[in-house]
Amino acid sequence: MAGDTAHDVPEGGLIIEAGKAREYETGSWRSKKPVLDKEKCIDCLTCWIYCPDDSIVIEEKKMEGFKYKYCKGCGICAKVCPKEAIEMVEEGK
Amino acid sequence: MDMMAVNGDTAIAYAWKQVNPDVVAAYPITPQTIIVEAFSDYVADGEVDTEYVCAESEHSAMTLCIGASAAGARCATATASAGLALMWEMLYVAASMRTPIVMAVANRALSGPINIHCDHSDSMGARDSGWVQIYGENVQEAYDQALMAFRIAEHPDVQLPVMTGLDGFIITHAIENLQALPNDVVKKFVGEFKPKYPLLDVKNPVTMGPFDNFDWYFEHKYQQVEAMKRVPQVTRKVFDDFEKISGRRYNVVEPYMTDDADYVVMAIGSTAGTLKAAVDELRAEGMKAGSVKLLMFRPFPENEIIEVLDGKKAVAVMDRAISFGSSGPVFPEVRSAMIDAKDMPKVVNYIYGLGGRDVPPEDIKGVFRQLASGESENINYMGVRI
Numbered sequence: 477m478a479g480d481t482a483h484d485v486p487e488g489g490l491i492i493e494a495g496k497a498r499e500y501e502t503g504s505w506r507s508k509k510p511v512l513d514k515e516k517c518i519d520c521l522t523c524w525i526y527c528p529d530d531s532i533v534i535e536e537k538k539m540e541g542f543k544y545k546y547c548k549g550c551g552i553c554a555k556v557c558p559k560e561a562i563e564m565v566e567e568g569k
Numbered sequence: 570m571d572m573m574a575v576n577g578d579t580a581i582a583y584a585w586k587q588v589n590p591d592v593v594a595a596y597p598i599t600p601q602t603i604i605v606e607a608f609s610d611y612v613a614d615g616e617v618d619t620e621y622v623c624a625e626s627e628h629s630a631m632t633l634c635i636g637a638s639a640a641g642a643r644c645a646t647a648t649a650s651a652g653l654a655l656m657w658e659m660l661y662v663a664a665s666m667r668t669p670i671v672m673a674v675a676n677r678a679l680s681g682p683i684n685i686h687c688d689h690s691d692s693m694g695a696r697d698s699g700w701v702q703i704y705g706e707n708v709q710e711a712y713d714q715a716l717m718a719f720r721i722a723e724h725p726d727v728q729l730p731v732m733t734g735l736d737g738f739i740i741t742h743a744i745e746n747l748q749a750l751p752n753d754v755v756k757k758f759v760g761e762f763k764p765k766y767p768l769l770d771v772k773n774p775v776t777m778g779p780f781d782n783f784d785w786y787f788e789h790k791y792q793q794v795e796a797m798k799r800v801p802q803v804t805r806k807v808f809d810d811f812e813k814i815s816g817r818r819y820n821v822v823e824p825y826m827t828d829d830a831d832y833v834v835m836a837i838g839s840t841a842g843t844l845k846a847a848v849d850e851l852r853a854e855g856m857k858a859g860s861v862k863l864l865m866f867r868p869f870p871e872n873e874i875i876e877v878l879d880g881k882k883a884v885a886v887m888d889r890a891i892s893f894g895s896s897g898p899v900f901p902e903v904r905s906a907m908i909d910a911k912d913m914p915k916v917v918n919y920i921y922g923l924g925g926r927d928v929p930p931e932d933i934k935g936v937f938r939q940l941a942s943g944e945s946e947n948i949n950y951m952g953v954r955i
Contacts, residue, residue: 481788482788482789482791482792482795485785485788485789486766487667487728487789487792487796488665488666488667488728488777488789488792489665489666489777489778489779489781489785489789490667490766490775490776490777491775491776491777491779492766492773492775494774496776
């Protein structure tokens with residue numbers, strides 16, 4: 477994007493490039509963040525299935541944490557975790 | 570040119586037949602019904618290629634038009650009163666997504682009490698939705714504006730939806746002479762619709778109508794402000810081009826006998842014709858009377874209004890709609906514009922004709938006489954029994 481004025485973007489809120497959502501750091505919306513207790517986690521990946529923002533980091537089929545850049549802190553992962561391995565912690569604490 | 574004896578609704582349908590839009594999505598409502606009935610006949614008879622969608626509601630009709638327009642289709646629809654009210658949410662979406670939809674509004678009162686007759690409360694309520702608004706005085710103008718609306722809406726500098734108002738029953742159902750343009754002339758005049766980013770252009774995919782947060786929403790609204798500012802220039806060009814093919818000249822503000830007038834009455838729509846008749850009679854009686862037809866309400870033609878009304882003794886703004894707790898919708902705009910005039914006239918408001926109440930020339934002459942005698946209140950209610 478050339479600049480950040482009304483004249484720098486297509487009219488009507490149109491997005492003319494693909495993959496622009498990557499530039500949108502929805503993590504800034506978060507008031508509570510998920511914190512993983514790896515001791516309790518069984519890598520069932522239920523959190524990955526339910527996460528609405530594709531913010532669960534998976535490496536080699538293992539749960540490795542969260543993409544805090546995009547995680548909005550909705551808490552669904554904590555709710556669905558069968559082992560209560562995810563805790564929602566107030567931001568700034 | 571073909572001379573036809575038709576009512577305003579049929580004239581709109583005939584204009585659409587000549588334009589042959591890609592998509593028409595509509596829901597019938599009095600007094601707009603004849604438009605969609607007549608147009609569906611053209612569809613059934615194979616006289617147009619239009620994909621005609623009989624929607625289950627006006628909200629859906631407008632939604633269909635927005636989707637089709639986004640896909641790259643030239644779209645038209647029509648509604649009135651409660652139908653326009655049901656479209657409300659989507660009117661704003663159409664304007665903000667910059668879909669150049671053309672819509673005829675058969676101006677009708679809003680309930681309640683339920684009433685099917687003419688006033689302007691429907692489209693005046695849609696004032697802030699971001700649509701361009703123009704109004705016709707008679708069947709001929711309804712037809713002409715139906716054609717010109719496509720050119721204004723689809724112009725690359727505008728890309729905004731356009732609403733053309735025609736007074737319910739007075740224009741929609743009254744049969745008048747219509748001078749229709751030949752098909753090939755219309756076709757050439759409206760040209761091809763060239764959408765900027767059609768969704769059906771699958772090689773260049775785009776996202777339309779995404780969530781817009783506090784970081785960009787205001788800038789996108791400002792883009793609409795700027796598009797509206799470009800409308801007068803585009804409209805003038807469209808009016809020029811239309812005059813060349815039809816011999817009929819339009820202006821966003823049309824004065825009648827105002828040059829030496831002391832007292833001027835202005836109105837939108839069919840009443841503008843009644844004003845001229847009243848002016849003729851009053852001139853014969855020796856009063857320096859004049860009238861103004863406001864053809865365009867959005868964007869509001871402030872400068873043209875100042876030019877015509879500057880230095881007059883008194884001006885009455887006729888409003889066929891009311892904002893309860895305030896005045897009619899046109900009045901404050903005119904008075905606000907006149908603040909910048911060199912010699913500001915007294916500007917008063919007359920609410921009139923609500924729910925189709927008749928507007929006889931005698932009542933209009935009464936407005937002039939009150940204006941001249943200084944008996945007008947700030948806000949007056951013409952013909953209501955108090």
